[in-house]
Amino acid sequence: MKVLIATKNAGKVKEFEFMFAEMGVEVSSLLDVEDAPEVEETGTTFAENARLKAEEIANLYNLPVISDDSGLVIDAIGGxxxxxxxxYAGIEKDDDKNMDKVLDEMRSVPEHERTARFVCTLAVARPGKATVIVEGHCEGSIAYKKTGSHGFGYDPIFLVQGTSNTMAELTKEEKNQISHRAKALAKLKDQMHLLF
Ligand SMILES: O=c1[nH]c(=O)c2ncn([C@@H]3O[C@H](COP(=O)(O)OP(=O)(O)OP(=O)(O)O)[C@@H](O)[C@H]3O)c2[nH]1
Ligand SMILES: [Mg+2]
Structure with missing residues (x-):
């Protein structure tokens, strides 16, 4: 069994490969598809963008697909x-620049006001059928500096709630137990039949 993930983010692909492997499912992504389109993310919510990405790709290739729209929501700076x-720091999607911008904006925010969460919205789209949307969250707070080298995106500045580690200090096994992506995917587990 194989599923197409409508993403061009290599960090997401690795995590989906790892998590789907436990279910005996293989993963491919838009990184494997020649001339795959860049879907415009014009929505104002994760759910709207997840739906846009999944439905455009499902209709284009006439296949069931999963998309992932995700991000970091920081309370002290209005979400x-x-x-x-x-x-966040420009269209080139540079993780380091994005983290530097957040650290800079959060420089004078005290520890107890640095709460944040990762959100992951997954959409399952099938040609001619209703799209299914699920969401997972992972709570934490924003560190004062980058630590750790695993994962991707903002992981080095995201302190996992109840621990003194950033997400980038966790092994892939650990991140994929507790992450927003893992929690969202768990909600889809009973609905895998939609994909095959
Ligand atoms: O530290 C992180 N750990 C994570 O687990 C994580 N998940 C998402 N993010 C951030 O949120 C953006 C998603 O934006 P996004 O959903 O539009 O994806 P994207 O544009 O990178 O790829 P695509 O799936 O749209 O092709 C990503 O680029 C990251 O900056 C994360 N950061
Ligand atoms: Mg995107």
């Missing part, structure tokens, strides 16, 4: 970067 997480 930013939110749906702009990938392109």
């Amino acid at each position: 930013r970067p939110g749906v702009f997480s990938a392109r």
Whole structure:
């Protein structure tokens, strides 16, 4: 069994490969598809963007697909970067620049006001059928500096709630137990039949 993930983010692909492997499912992504389109993320919510990405790709290739729209929501700065997480410091989607921008904006925010969460919305789209949407969250707070080298995106500045580690200090096994992506995928486990 194989499923197409409508994403061009290599960090997401690795995590889906790992998590789907436990279910005996293989993963391919838009990184494997020549001339795959860049779906415009014009929505104002994770769910809207997940739906846009999944439905465009499902209709284009006439296949069931899963998309992932995700990001970091920081309370002290009004929920930013939110749906702009990938392109927060510019369209080049540079993880280091994105983290530097957040650290700079959060420089004078005291520890107890640094709460944040990762959000992951997954959409399952099938040609001619209703799209299914699920969401998972992972709570934490924003560190004062980058630590750790695993994962991707904002992981080095995201302190996992109840621990003194950033997400980037966790092994892939550990991250994929507790992450927003793992929690969202768990909600789809009973609905895998939609994909095959
Ligand atoms: O530290 C992180 N750990 C994570 O587990 C994580 N998940 C999402 N993010 C951030 O949120 C953006 C998603 O934006 P996004 O959903 O539009 O994806 P994207 O544009 O990178 O790829 P695509 O799936 O749209 O092709 C990503 O680029 C990251 O910056 C994460 N950061
Ligand atoms: Mg995107």
